[in-house]
Amino acid sequence: MFGLYVASLHNYLLFHSLAEVFSIVVAFGIFVVAWNSRRFVDNNYFLFIGIAYLFIGGIDLVHTLGYPGMGVFPGYGTNLAAQLWLVARYLESLSLLIAPLLLGRKIRVHFVFLGYAVAAFLLLASIFYWDVFPDCFVEASGLTFFKKVSEYIISLILVGSIVLLFQKRREFDGGVLRLLLASVIVTIASELAFTLYVHAYGLSNLIGHFLKVVSFYLIYKAVIETGLTKPYNLLLRNLQQSEGQYRDLYEEAPSAYLSVGVDGHIKMANRTAAELLGYSLDELIGRPVFDLYADTPTGKARAQEVFQQFRRGEEVRSEELQMCRPDGSTIWISLSVRPMLNERGEVAASRSAMMDITERKRLDQIKDEFLGLVSHELRTPLTVIMGSLNTVLGEGARLSPDETHQLLQDAAHETESLSHLLGNLLELSRARAEQLLLYAEPVSIQKVVRETIDRLSRQFSGHRFLTHFPKGLPSVNADPLRLERVFYNLLENAAKYSPEGSEIRVFAKPEGEYLVVGISDQGIGISSSDQATLFGPFQRLENSRLSGVQGIGLGLLVCRRLVEAHGGRIWVESELDKGSTFFFTLPLNGTEKAPSSH
Numbered sequence: 001m002f003g004l005y006v007a008s009l010h011n012y013l014l015f016h017s018l019a020e021v022f023s024i025v026v027a028f029g030i031f032v033v034a035w036n037s038r039r040f041v042d043n044n045y046f047l048f049i050g051i052a053y054l055f056i057g058g059i060d061l062v063h064t065l066g067y068p069g070m071g072v073f074p075g076y077g078t079n080l081a082a083q084l085w086l087v088a089r090y091l092e093s094l095s096l097l098i099a100p101l102l103l104g105r106k107i108r109v110h111f112v113f114l115g116y117a118v119a120a121f122l123l124l125a126s127i128f129y130w131d132v133f134p135d136c137f138v139e140a141s142g143l144t145f146f147k148k149v150s151e152y153i154i155s156l157i158l159v160g161s162i163v164l165l166f167q168k169r170r171e172f173d174g175g176v177l178r179l180l181l182a183s184v185i186v187t188i189a190s191e192l193a194f195t196l197y198v199h200a201y202g203l204s205n206l207i208g209h210f211l212k213v214v215s216f217y218l219i220y221k222a223v224i225e226t227g228l229t230k231p232y233n234l235l236l237r238n239l240q241q242s243e244g245q246y247r248d249l250y251e252e253a254p255s256a257y258l259s260v261g262v263d264g265h266i267k268m269a270n271r272t273a274a275e276l277l278g279y280s281l282d283e284l285i286g287r288p289v290f291d292l293y294a295d296t297p298t299g300k301a302r303a304q305e306v307f308q309q310f311r312r313g314e315e316v317r318s319e320e321l322q323m324c325r326p327d328g329s330t331i332w333i334s335l336s337v338r339p340m341l342n343e344r345g346e347v348a349a350s351r352s353a354m355m356d357i358t359e360r361k362r363l364d365q366i367k368d369e370f371l372g373l374v375s376h377e378l379r380t381p382l383t384v385i386m387g388s389l390n391t392v393l394g395e396g397a398r399l400s401p402d403e404t405h406q407l408l409q410d411a412a413h414e415t416e417s418l419s420h421l422l423g424n425l426l427e428l429s430r431a432r433a434e435q436l437l438l439y440a441e442p443v444s445i446q447k448v449v450r451e452t453i454d455r456l457s458r459q460f461s462g463h464r465f466l467t468h469f470p471k472g473l474p475s476v477n478a479d480p481l482r483l484e485r486v487f488y489n490l491l492e493n494a495a496k497y498s499p500e501g502s503e504i505r506v507f508a509k510p511e512g513e514y515l516v517v518g519i520s521d522q523g524i525g526i527s528s529s530d531q532a533t534l535f536g537p538f539q540r541l542e543n544s545r546l547s548g549v550q551g552i553g554l555g556l557l558v559c560r561r562l563v564e565a566h567g568g569r570i571w572v573e574s575e576l577d578k579g580s581t582f583f584f585t586l587p588l589n590g591t592e593k594a595p596s597s598h
Contacts, residue, residue, distance in 0.1 A: 491519060
């Protein structure tokens with residue numbers, strides 16, 4: 001800067017040429033760096049600016065050659081230099097305004113080149129060939145109105161570029177952003193200085209060129225030095241951003257991830273893994289991974305085999321293993337392991353993804369138990385039916401009429417039990433497929449209860465079934481066959497869990513728009529823990545398993561589905577050794593229409 005000032009004292013034309021050559025070299029340098037780094041710098045701002053400054057520098061070169069006193073363009077005066085200056089500054093300000101808008105977008109480099117080439121050609125032709133570009137300087141009176149207004153317009157465009165740069169500040173390194181903003185601000189000051197332009201060698205011209213040198217120096221610092229002498233800083237910043245994004249994705253991923261070294265110790269873990277296993281992240285990192293597995297054949301033993309597969313470089317997919325939490329509880333996981341190799345191609349660590357399948361395994365176990373129970377419950381009546389019928393058919397001539405009748409009665413009884421079991425299974429299947437269609441009509445509760453008791457009294461002849469219904473009890477709006485199944489399941493359960501000779505009571509009373517029905521027994525009662533799960537699938541009382549009461553635990557679930565399909569609800573009130581009362585509600589006829597499907 002001091003050297004330029006000395007040059008201005010000696011020869012203003014020398015000062016002008018040096019100042020412009022400095023900015024031209026910087027402009028061409030910006031292009032060279034941006035163009036050759038386009039494959040590894042993903043910031044389109046710099047590539048676009050690089051192409052723009054190639055043409056801005058070219059026009060500045062013509063401006064330098066056309067400056068008064070250079071003698072390159074005879075017949076042209078100060079107006080030519082002012083026109084070329086204005087063309088370059090319009091091109092520069094518009095480029096700085098557009099560039100932030102291209103961040104994050106893919107640009108077509110050849111189209112950008114072609115656009116700038118066409119714009120530069122048309123602008124230069126408007127000055128040198130068509131002579132239609134407005135005058136900017138008149139020797140007798142100085143700057144024209146067009147030139148002054150243009151300088152203010154250019155300044156406003158540059159202010160707009162500052163606003164956009166600030167909005168996109170996250171896309172830039174902090175130091176680079178400050179240099180770019182400073183460069184644009186100094187450029188605005190330079191333009192305002194040129195509004196005071198009196199003649200080609202005046203003070204305002206001198207100040208304007210000093211400010212231009214400063215602005216291009218700042219561009220140099222932002223692009224040349226940062227992109228050429230420190231290119232890896234830009235790459236490192238991009239890598240750090242990618243690493244941060246990866247870390248966030250890894251930490252917040254809904255799946256559980258672990259990284260285990262060849263020494264069997266955990267190197268990395270995400271938050272989901274810590275929550276799944278019941279440890280904090282600090283407790284997991286560095287812990288031997290085998291400490292996490294249950295001491296079972298499907299735990300540590302199988303985990304050792306998986307670990308050896310990983311050390312051999314083999315990938316493991318969806319291996320089901322048991323793991324142990326700090327509180328002693330076990331969980332099932334589906335484990336997938338991918339070996340990670342170092343630069344020598346050796347296995348260095350593993351990336352393990354874990355999915356909690358404890359609930360699935362529990363349901364599989366319930367399903368297996370259910371299939372076993374169903375097989376047993378089907379086999380028992382079929383054995384009796386086949387045995388009774390084969391005896392009657394094979395030994396009928398030697399059997400007395402009473403013996404034959406008893407065998408056929410046994411077969412009929414077991415056939416009814418089998419039909420009831422299959423009916424419950426069918427109702428659940430319909431409910432699961434959302435095909436549980438109801439055919440509701442006015443139904444007399446007394447009639448349905450009487451018919452159900454008649455069926456069950458043959459099987460449970462030792463029990464006393466009592467009913468209590470108030471006079472004038474209104475009918476309910478229900479499907480009679482489904483209502484009979486509800487009563488059958490509840491009365492059969494009451495009989496199964498009650499001592500021989502005990503009473504089973506059925507009662508009902510209207511409450512508002514619903515009829516409340518109750519079935520009480522004098523049985524073993526139900527604990528509070530059993531009551532919480534009583535209406536779930538395959539649920540049987542713990543003491544029923546011990547006492548040998550048969551069943552598959554579907555009756556109450558069927559009752560719940562059928563009652564809810566009618567628009568009612570079902571619940572139980574019970575104490576151990578004091579019996580149980582099951583209640584359910586149904587809409588009264590004419591007050592609320594039950595749904596036709598569920």
